[in-house]
Structure formats: structure tokens, C-alpha cells
Amino acid sequence: MATGDTTNITYFMGVAFMVAGSAHLPSLLLSPNWRRFNNTGAVCGVLTGLISTIVTLMFTEALWLCSGPAPLTIQLPVVITMPLGLAACIVGSLPC
Numbered sequence: 001m002a003t004g005d006t007t008n009i010t011y012f013m014g015v016a017f018m019v020a021g022s023a024h025l026p027s028l029l030l031s032p033n034w035r036r037f038n039n040t041g042a043v044c045g046v047l048t049g050l051i052s053t054i055v056t057l058m059f060t061e062a063l064w065l066c067s068g069p070a071p072l073t074i075q076l077p078v079v080i081t082m083p084l085g086l087a088a089c090i091v092g093s094l095p096c
Contacts, residue, residue: 049085
């Protein structure tokens with residue numbers, strides 16, 4: 001397994017909740033509460049949340065495959081990816 005022997009199931013559960021929180025939670029929160037939220041904002045938010053989650057996870061210690069220390073010392077960087085998804089939802093919903 002690429003993640004090593006020290007990674008346990010709780011880490012993978014955290015990753016699942018991180019993907020759900022970063023990709024879907026901003027859209028789920030904004031859709032009933034903001035009148036101007038639209039399909040473009042939802043798609044932008046979900047894609048940004050998903051892609052940023054995958055990219056930041058590749059730079060954490062658990063999934064870092066290169067030699068040397070990992071650039072991100074946070075194990076689950078949801079504090080980085082969830083605001084990105086929320087910002088993408090808002091920017092995608094703004095009129096041109």
C-alpha cells in the first residue's frame with residue numbers, strides 16, 4: 001500500500017469526510033440560504049473542493065511519495081480546502 005503501515009482506518013475516514021466537507025458542504029449550505037446561488041456556482045464549488053482536496057492530500061505526510069519532508073505538516077488540510085470550495089461557489093454564482 002502506498003500510504004505505509006502507520007496509516008490506519010481513521011485516517012481514511014477523515015479523508016472521506018474531508019472530501020465531503022470540501023466538495024459538497026459549501027453547495028449544500030448556500031443552496032437553500034442564498035437566493036442568487038445557481039448551477040454554475042455549485043459546479044465550480046464542487047470541482048474546486050474536490051480538486052483542491054486531492055492536490056493538498058498529495059502534499060501531506062501520509063501520502064508524500066518523494067524523498068524529504070512533506071510540504072504540508074497538517075494531516076487533513078480541510079482548513080485550506082473548504083474555504084476554497086466556498087469561495088468558488090460564491091465567485092461562480094456572481095453575475096458576469
